[in-house]
Each structure stands twice: as C-alpha cells, then as structure tokens.
Amino acid sequence: MNRPAKAALVSLALLSLAGLTACGDSSDSAADKPKTDASANASKAPSPAEHLASSIITAADTDGFHVEETSDEYAFAKSTDEVTVDKPVCAPLAYAMNQLPLGNPQADLARVASGPSDAETELSKGINHTYVTLSAHDSGDAESAFADARTAVDACTDGFTAKANGNEASYDSVTPEKVSAAGDESLGFTSTTGFRGIKHVLHAEIVRSGDVLAVYFSVDGMAFVDNRPSDSKLSPTVVKAQNGKLG
Structure with a gap:
C-alpha cells in the first residue's frame, strides 16, 4: 500500500x-x-520485502557510484539449496561471497555498486564492484545466522571448496579482518583464491542491524579476465551508506 x-x-x-x-x-x-x-x-507495517526495498542503497546514497540489480546470468548459484561445501561449517562464507543470503530469511535483496577508479584511493587499479545483500529474518534468526558466520571465519582458516551447478570455487584461506563497528554486531574477513595461477584477495563484511543482515563482498572482475593479481577492498562509501540506511 x-x-x-x-x-x-x-x-x-x-x-x-x-x-x-x-x-x-x-x-x-x-x-x-x-x-x-x-x-x-x-x-x-511494511512487509519484510517492502522494508528491504526501502532500505537498500541507491545511486543517490553513494556519491557517484552506479547501483543496479544483480544478474543471475553469471551467478555461481541462484539459491543456497544449489550449493554444497566440502566443509559444511564454511557454508555461510560461500554464501556471503556469492551474493546469497545467510540463515533462513523472510526476504532478501541484492545490489551491486560500481565505482570509477578515481572515486576512492583503494580503487586505483580498476573498477571495483561492491555487492550488497540484505536479508530480513524472523526474531532470533539473524542472530543465529550471524553467529554461524562468526564460527565459520574461525573454523575455515585453511580454506574450503564450494560447488554449484557444475561450477567450483576454491578458497585457499580465510582470515578475520577488523572492520568499523556497525549495527548491533559486525565482522569482516578476507579470503584468497587462485585463478590460472594468479592470486586474488577477496574482502567481505557482515553486519546485523536488528533482524536484518547486510552482507558486503567486493571483487575486481576484470582482474580475472586480465590474468593479474587483485586485492579488491570494500568501498567505504557504499558500506557506510548502507549501514546508515539500516540505522
């Protein structure tokens, strides 16, 4: 209405x-x-889906970034049901790095924000893509999903492998990363992966604000195409804007 x-x-x-x-x-x-x-x-009272739609970032919130809906065309998986992980405890991290929601959400919504190379100092090597996945949960489920993600960061330091629909993603290591306090609780982690012998460092952050989880993940997709190393950090502009909208 x-x-x-x-x-x-x-x-x-x-x-x-x-x-x-x-x-x-x-x-x-x-x-x-x-x-x-x-x-x-x-x-x-808005529905969970309506709440997420009004809370997700837009271009107007992000100071020059292009914000659009994510596409299923190149998605690793369209749902968590399609994903299997050799170490089940690591599943939340596989979801977080593939734009899939954590836990058992009532609704979820994803966007990708792209920034020009001169927008922020850490983007100097090319176009950065920061993915944002919001999910709304029943009371208690967001806390449980966040706790599972925290456990995964500690348990998966030696890496893991995820598979879905004939695709395979191997992560060589997972390391906790300090992030700014946000929402009711937050955590960050980095993961390394190899592609054609080239090392790529990936960054992710998970923030719980009440019964809503925000998952951030960044990647320099062209680095994989160009066969060059990458260390694509999350855009602080995007993360701050989204956390601000969640309160």
Whole structure:
C-alpha cells in the first residue's frame, strides 16, 4: 500500500472514531478505540520485502557510484539449496561471497555498486564492484545466522571448496579482518583464491542491524579476465551508506 493510501486509511479511521464519540456513549468509544488504532497500525507495517526495498542503497546514497540489480546470468548459484561445501561449517562464507543470503530469511535483496577508479584511493587499479545483500529474518534468526558466520571465519582458516551447478570455487584461506563497528554486531574477513595461477584477495563484511543482515563482498572482475593479481577492498562509501540506511 502506498503512502497516500495509508494516509487516507488513517484519516478515515479517525473520522469514524469521531463519529462514534459524538453518537455513542463513553463506554462504546473506549471499547472501539483500541480496535481502530490496531487496524491503522497494522496497515502501516511494511512487509519484510517492502522494508528491504526501502532500505537498500541507491545511486543517490553513494556519491557517484552506479547501483543496479544483480544478474543471475553469471551467478555461481541462484539459491543456497544449489550449493554444497566440502566443509559444511564454511557454508555461510560461500554464501556471503556469492551474493546469497545467510540463515533462513523472510526476504532478501541484492545490489551491486560500481565505482570509477578515481572515486576512492583503494580503487586505483580498476573498477571495483561492491555487492550488497540484505536479508530480513524472523526474531532470533539473524542472530543465529550471524553467529554461524562468526564460527565459520574461525573454523575455515585453511580454506574450503564450494560447488554449484557444475561450477567450483576454491578458497585457499580465510582470515578475520577488523572492520568499523556497525549495527548491533559486525565482522569482516578476507579470503584468497587462485585463478590460472594468479592470486586474488577477496574482502567481505557482515553486519546485523536488528533482524536484518547486510552482507558486503567486493571483487575486481576484470582482474580475472586480465590474468593479474587483485586485492579488491570494500568501498567505504557504499558500506557506510548502507549501514546508515539500516540505522
């Protein structure tokens, strides 16, 4: 329901309440008021998907970055059900680095923000892509999913391999990385992977804000194409903007 419709509904509820107060006795008014207020409040509550849609970053939030929906065309997997990991404890990290939500979300949404090489000092080697995946959870599930990710960072230092739909991604190592405090809790990690004998360092961050998880992952895709090493850091502009919108 859009905002004008919501406002109209609230106005109608108030007018109805005023009529009851004028025509009925005080006990009727007292009995009806909580029901009217509850109905109005229920109409205002956004669904998990609507909440994420209003919370996800846009180009206007990111100071020069291009923000767009992610594409399934080159996706490692379209859902977590398609992914198998040789070390199951490491599964949350495989999801985080492939734009898949953690835990058992009610809704999820992903965007990719691309920045020009002169936008930030760490982007000087080429175009940086910072992926943002938001997921909304039932009470307690976000905390549980975050805890599983923290356990994975500590347990998967020797790396792991993930497979999906004939694709294989091998991560040689995982290392905790210090990140700025954000939301209710946050953690960061780096992972190394090799492609055609070339080493690439990948960075990720997970932030929990209430019942919403934000997962950030960065990669310099052209480095794989050009056969050159990469160390693609998360864009602080993108991360700060998204964390700010989540509160």
